[in-house]
Amino acid sequence: MTDLSISPEDITSALRARLGDYAYQPQREQVGRVIESGDGIARVSGLPEVMANELLDFGVGHDGRRLFGLALNLDERSIGAVLLGEASGVEEGDEVKPTGEVLSVPVGDAYLGRVVDPLGRPLDGKGPLAEDRLDGRRGLEVQAPGVVDRQPVKEPLQTGIKAIDAMTPIGRGQRELIIGDRQTGKTAVAIDTIINQREDWATGDPKQQVKCIYVAIGQKGSTVAEIVNRLDEAGALEFTTVVSAPASSPAPFQYIAPYAGAAIGGYWMYKGEHALIVYDDLSKQADAYRQLSLLLRRPPGREAYPGDVFYLHSRLLERAAKLSDELGGGSLTALPIIETKGGDVSAFIPTNVISITDGQIYLETDLFFQGVRPAINVGISVSRVGGNAQIKAMKSVSGTMRLDLAQYRELEAFAQFGSELDRASQAQLDRGVRVVEILKQPQFQPVSVEDQVVTIWAVSNGKLDDVPVADIRRFETELREHLHSRSGDLLDSIRSKGTLDDDARDQLDKVTDDFRSSFETSQPSEDREPGHTEDLATLDPDGTDREGGPRDDDQGDDDQGDSGGDDAGRNDAGNQAGPIADTDAQPTP
Helix, strand or coil: CCCCCCCHHHHHHHHHHHHHHCCCCCCCCCCEEEEEEECCEEEEECCCCCCCCEEEEEEECCCCCEEEEEEEEECCCCEEEEECCCCCCCCCCCEEEEEEEECEEEEEHHHCCCEECCCCCECCCCCCCCHHHEEEEEECCCCCCCCCCECCCCCECCCCCHHHHHHCCCECCCECEEEEECCCCHHHHHHHHHHHCHHHHHCCCCCCCEEEEEEEECCCHHHHHHHHHHHHHCCCHHHEEEEEECCCCCHHHHHHHHHHHHHHHHHHHHCCCEEEEEEECHHHHHHHHHHHHHHCCCCECHHHCECCHHHHHHHHHCCCCEECHHHCCCEEEEEEEEEECCCCCCCHHHHHHHHHCCEEEEECHHHHHCCCCCCECCCCCEECCHHHHCCHHHHHHCCCHHHHHHHHHHHHHHHCCCCCCCHHHHHHHHHHHHHHHHCCCCCCCCCCHHHHHHHHHHHHCCCCCCCCHHHHHHHHHHHHHHHHHHCHHHHHHHHHHCCCCHHHHHHHHHHHHHHHHHCCCCCCHHHCCHHHHCCHHHECCCCCECCCCCCCCCCCCCCHHHHHHHHHHHHCHHHCCCCCCCCCCCCCC
8 A cells, every 4th residue: 555644844845835925915995884874864984085976885775785875075084975775774883885986877879768777777677788788887977078179069959849940949069958837848848859859860870860868857757657658659769768866766866867867978979979868857956966965064055055056067068069070079969957936037046057058948837828839938048059050941931930929929919908000010910820820739749840941931921821820730731741742852852951942942832822722721711800811021011002902990909810829729639738748747637
């Protein structure tokens, strides 16, 4: 039998060799302790090297998920952190570890068609995000593009809403505020804008496609679900990401949700693609930030908001830009929504956001209940980009529309006193009624830019002056159908070239006149008031008929157009605001 004994010398030499290779490597780990916890806030001691906005690891929470906190206050002896999740399990004395990372979310095309929370975790029950379509992570707090990294906004972003595309146009890379009281249709405008991007998405051209992000802040969960269903039914969910921080979520989620959406959209912008982001709404984000700041014992300012609430929104909205060609020429367009109280646009948060953005679309309660929907007040609404964000055809046909509407509003107020109007004023009043009526449109039915051009051209050139107000909407619909069947090449030319030359105008004039001759009105022409048949082109400024006819001085105030416009808005079931007139109240009956 073989002797397997080992001599003591062999053992000693083996141990010496092993010990000689050993190098002492001390392990250093920072561990803090919770000294106070409550209301979603934790105060932590013992972590002197933590960065601002660094993630802190609080271990596994009661829901089985790892619980993280966000370091917001860096005091001399403690850290004030907000808890990103269920905070009931955090107790005094619990261990807290720094992660060395700032808050970030995964980015990539895997988000398209998905509903996620502000940390990028899916909420729609469709499983995890596709790993092969993710492209790393992006910090929630990043520096906005500098001046030299940008270029002027000059490429239109079509909303499909006639009143916006004609008078307050939006360009790719712009920041346009949607502001108004509750229940005025702010969310409806934003959702229609998202739905209208499906035409560009269908082209398959990444330089034309617009990927959309809808950030729901403090909304009811049922409302968010309804919006997702509407987008899905309209075929817009496939290019849309919904970031949801509902009212039931902790205040920190409502605070970081807009930054998560901006991080997702910024990834596409720096890839040279185009993105649109809707913040619905930033008033609730400001309220959540106020709550966190007061719990962190920061000194309150005006309306109890902290002193840096302006910076809260400015650093967010400045991330929307049109990048220079050297950086790929991508864009991120922002549509922030702000809710006012009693129409007061001079409150703290509304004035802050108005000063940051490139214009505002103001929705008015009175117009909404008069049946003018979308209830956009074109006198207060403005786009600081202006005609640069319009195609040439739209710019040429809508140039005087804002002035015409302003003059109509003045005449309308004057006519309410029962004063007699000359024929020119009466004709202008009747034209204004038809312009207001033509700008109405149902929810979830955006209009293509070429259809908008021909509609606005028709009303601006008096083609609708002899059409009863009650028939305006039907006339518009049937005219568009007639043009698509008889002059599809004309509409294609307007869309592809973006211009409306003299030959196109002549062709449009001929086709429109042919359609007018065959259009059957619901009101016989002999029963209409004289003002409804008056053409502005046949009147001199003093109201006399250019053909030599005397002016009808006995004609009184014709209020048929005004009441007809309102009644048409109230009675048109398709023009009601629908279930998403606004997201924080039940629809108006």
